[in-house]
Amino acid sequence: MDQQTFTKLLELIQQGEKMVPEGGHEFSGYNAKMQSQYLMWRKSCLDSIAKIGVPANALREKITKDENGAYFYQNSAQLILDTVKLALPLAESEVKKSAPVAAKPAPVPQKPEPVPQRPTPQPPPAAARPEPPKPVAAPITATAAPVAAAAPSSSSKQVLVLSSSASELQNQLTNLLKEMGIEGIMFQRGTAADAIVGFLEQYPTVKYAYYLYNPDDINSAMFELGYLIGKVGSNRVCCIHHQNDAPPKGIPGITYKEIVVKLEEISFSLIKDLKAAGYTVTF
Numbered sequence: 001m002d003q004q005t006f007t008k009l010l011e012l013i014q015q016g017e018k019m020v021p022e023g024g025h026e027f028s029g030y031n032a033k034m035q036s037q038y039l040m041w042r043k044s045c046l047d048s049i050a051k052i053g054v055p056a057n058a059l060r061e062k063i064t065k066d067e068n069g070a071y072f073y074q075n076s077a078q079l080i081l082d083t084v085k086l087a088l089p090l091a092e093s094e095v096k097k098s099a100p101v102a103a104k105p106a107p108v109p110q111k112p113e114p115v116p117q118r119p120t121p122q123p124p125p126a127a128a129r130p131e132p133p134k135p136v137a138a139p140i141t142a143t144a145a146p147v148a149a150a151a152p153s154s155s156s157k158q159v160l161v162l163s164s165s166a167s168e169l170q171n172q173l174t175n176l177l178k179e180m181g182i183e184g185i186m187f188q189r190g191t192a193a194d195a196i197v198g199f200l201e202q203y204p205t206v207k208y209a210y211y212l213y214n215p216d217d218i219n220s221a222m223f224e225l226g227y228l229i230g231k232v233g234s235n236r237v238c239c240i241h242h243q244n245d246a247p248p249k250g251i252p253g254i255t256y257k258e259i260v261v262k263l264e265e266i267s268f269s270l271i272k273d274l275k276a277a278g279y280t281v282t283f
Helices: 003-022 035-052 054-064 074-098 168-180 195-201 221-232 263-276
Strands: 158-163 183-188 209-212 237-242 254-259
Touching: 003 035, 003 074, 035 054, 035 074, 035 168, 035 263, 054 074, 158 168, 158 221, 168 183, 168 209, 168 237, 168 263, 183 195, 195 221, 209 221, 221 237, 237 263, 254 263
Parallel strands: 158 183, 158 209, 209 237, 237 254
Antiparallel strands: none
């Protein structure tokens, strides 16, 4: 481990001292406005502790096992801050171990003592020489060719994100998914109402989808939402919309999420739904 990791831990402690008081209480809800900033700080703490190696595995596990650790509560943030402070002396110890050791001076070579000469043995006559043994061929054994391991399916780390055009809401959702370790596969319909059909045929194994609704989608929303359920399954489609842009409802199997300003307001429930659908959230 290098000195940079130790310095990074010091910086994270300073950030945590300022951040912890901003966290929400469990009885009043977590701090949604600073949720993204908190998640980035938490991930940096986990990455830095992991660089210490085996001595810090128990500390890292202490953070990852916190049930509320993915949400910006004061208690969760305080737990991370206390754990990073415990990791600091371990990091300092590892830095000392990895410090280069001064090379010892090379020993002065001793002058070798003269070796007495021995008479060179003469070979026996040709008739008395034994015949060298004939080489025996090694048995040939068939070896099976190594079997290449099957590549893991990427669909367990992918979700679909559908919208009519690029938007700030789409950027916010893409960034949040990236922080979770999940790839958002973007689709923008444009003016082609049936473009969704060809798009979904390219990703038959992806099993979760987000539909970002805006008022211009009113003529296509019913068809597209129904088609999505048929492809990814019931209760695996989440329709996200602003408070004043209510989408058509009454379609069974659709989860509706309403926001006022930013996606951070519902990030808690998005993470919870993905976990319930079988996705692994990495931060």
